[in-house]
Amino acid sequence: MTRRITRTLTQLAGLLTLIALLLFLADSRYRVLPTSIHDRLPSHHVGTVVTDITITYCSSANPFSACRLDNEKWQRVEKDLYLRSGWLQSAWLHVQRRKEEELTVGDKVVVGVRVGRLDPGVAEKGQHDEKWESRPGGIWVLRSSKRHDSDSERAVTAVDVLFGADAMDPRPGWKLAQTPLLLEGSKDLQVARLSTRHGRPNPKADEKSRDTQSRVRKDGTFKILQVGDAHLSTGTGVCRDAIGPNKNEPSEHCEADPRTLDFLDSVLDSEAPDLVILSGDQVEGPSAPDTQSALFKLAAPLIERRISYAAIFGNHDDEGALSLSRSAQMGLLQNLPYSLSRPGPENVEGVGNYYLEILAPSPSTHSALTIYMLDTHGLTPDEKKYEGYDWLKPSQISWFTSTAQGLRKQHSKYSHFHLDMAFIHIPLPEYAEKGLVVKGGEWREGVTAPKFNSGFYDALADEGVVAVGCGHDHVNDYCGLRPGIAPATASPNDHGEKKERLGPWMCYAGGSGFGGYAGYGGYHRRVRVWEVDVNAGRIVTWKRVECCGEDVHKRIGELVVVEGGRVVGA
Known part of the structure; x- marks a missing residue:
């Protein structure tokens, strides 16, 4: 009798354990x-x-x-x-x-x-x-x-x-x-x-800070700071490949996010940009189970200084099991002060396909600079045929082309040089072309561009975009220019020759965050600065480096990429 009772109690305990396990598996929290x-x-x-x-x-x-x-x-x-x-x-x-x-x-x-x-x-x-x-x-x-x-x-x-x-x-x-x-x-x-x-x-104050209209300075200049691959975490994060104070020796004591944000603070103070472009991988998805906390840390120094900023997403921003979706992240960013970020048209694939119009100096109401922002998605949708990363879709290219052509008539009324730029996260296949002229930086790692070329570079060139900036490959920081190529659609001149097309320049930002990799023999985190002069039709770009010793925050790789409104050949 005692054995039977014991066996029954054991079976009952096992049943309760099974029920608890099933509830655990079914619980949406897990x-x-x-x-x-x-x-x-x-x-x-x-x-x-x-x-x-x-x-x-x-x-x-x-x-x-x-x-x-x-x-x-x-x-x-x-x-x-x-x-x-x-x-x-x-x-x-x-x-x-x-x-x-x-x-x-x-x-x-x-x-x-x-x-x-x-x-x-x-x-x-x-x-x-x-x-x-x-x-x-x-x-x-x-x-x-x-x-x-x-x-x-x-x-x-x-x-x-x-x-x-x-x-x-x-x-x-x-x-x-x-x-x-x-x-x-x-x-x-x-x-x-x-x-x-x-x-x-305060609706009026909130609306005012969210509807900030960027404008060129009185002297005709406008400075853009491109922050690529910050890779922030929930919490202080773990440093990867960090260099210590003794030149190329590894850092022994390093917290990723505080060091990244200290670097960003110093650059914001020294460069005083008019606009900050967050060009993707703001968040290290798997290390940021609360995406909101990570994004807020990156936005805080910009809001504190009342600097307008605009963001696109990278492949890591939403890859964590607990990550917010791109739409949710954009919703957070949209509602923060001084943010110019927008999700873009619903009928265009991706989140973050939009453009910014930078007005000429006051009191002009004309646009002096147009900046196109596009979502380059994440991993490839067809690993067997095109391994690696995704590509810009036909709906995005169509949207860009029609938008650029629609704005051209308005821009033609501006008496000075009007310039067009674009920002993406994952580089275009053209970044890896043989024969590319490389200036102002180093090609230190393989270009992880999509294996499928959807033709966005040609669309950029056709619509007169003079420079495109990307991120993704952290230790590449060069600017590349294709040799002059005559488009297939170009009409021949009287001698039967087709006019060559030069540009756009394709530039990497370089990785800024200590939560992302930076190997390949020692690499100092960096950001890219773009200075536009609409009076001269000029764009000059350089980088700021988080470094060591007397080279702290060194300005390197200065390069004139546009002069007189035209792409400058190397």
Whole structure:
């Protein structure tokens, strides 16, 4: 009898274990979430106020633990606070909010949020009539039942979570808690930090910072800083192939993201660009389980200096299991101050096919420079036939061609030189051509361009684009020019000769981030600067280098690529 009972209990325990395992496998927290769910971004909920905040813990080993509170009362921030690194455990921030007009006499509005082990009220004795209330994760909330607090600057109107000891929140009106959430068993995980917004957003100020119209300086110059392959992570990241202070010796103490951002800070201060082009692989997807935190770190120094910026995506930006999609990342960027980034037409393949018009010096309303931004996608869709990387699609080339031709009539009204440039991430096949004239840098690694040539270089040349910048191959930093080639469509002259076409120049930015590779015998991170002079029709380009000793931030590889509105031959 005893054996039978023991056997039954053993079978029951095995059944419960199986149920727990099935629930674990089925739980959406432990698999890649569908785009519609995973790409949910923190919303501002205009007209609502936060009435409570809490954290729920759950374990997949316990089929009775809940990961979501009542949907009618609580909204969950769709980020596992353990970033799905907790063994059989996760934690979720929940926010309760109400519309102002629906607040009742008994409702309370959150007017303060702190994180810590001790009651903030002890240090603030007598400053508030309300008492601080404890919540899981070391959260303390101060709630007010006074009606006038719901529409005051005290009221908390939005809550978000960012990750990493180096996290930043560049959004106006948002405040990031310095103390991380006190989560159970989270010593080896990326710290989670609350970010809150008090009061209503200022629509006029937000709109003004997002609709910044770039314009050439009074002296006719316009400076562009191209930042390629920053490869930022969630948290400080791990340095790859970093060079130390003693010239070419490896760096012994290096945190990738802080060093990358320190380099960027110094270049922004020394070059003072008018526009920053983020040319892809801003994020090291697999190392950035919270894409938002990584993107915010890159945008913060630009927003702080009120510098306009525009981004396209690389193959790594969205390749992580937890990465936000390109559309979601663009949604984040679009809503940040001074961002000129746009997703582009829905009927064109990819995310980030758009153009920027840089106006001539005030008071002119004419465009002096047009910059085309295009999405070069990621890995090839046909590995058997064309291994490696994807290519620009017919819909993109058609969009570019029709757009360029449509703008030409407007540009012809400008009395000075109008110039056209383009930026992509993955290089075109022409970057690897034999016989290419290479200037202003080095060809140090193989060009990983698409194996299929969709003809975008010819489209650029046909429409008069004088220079195209790319990234992707980190230690290539040269500019290349094809020898003069007569297009098949060109008409012969009276002597039966076809006019040769020169350009565009094809230039690499060089890798800027310490989270990406930089081997091949020692390589210093760098960025590319483009200076346009619309009065002379000139473009000069050079690079800034993060280096060592007396060569710190050295300016190298200066090259005139356009003069008098025409491509300069080598």
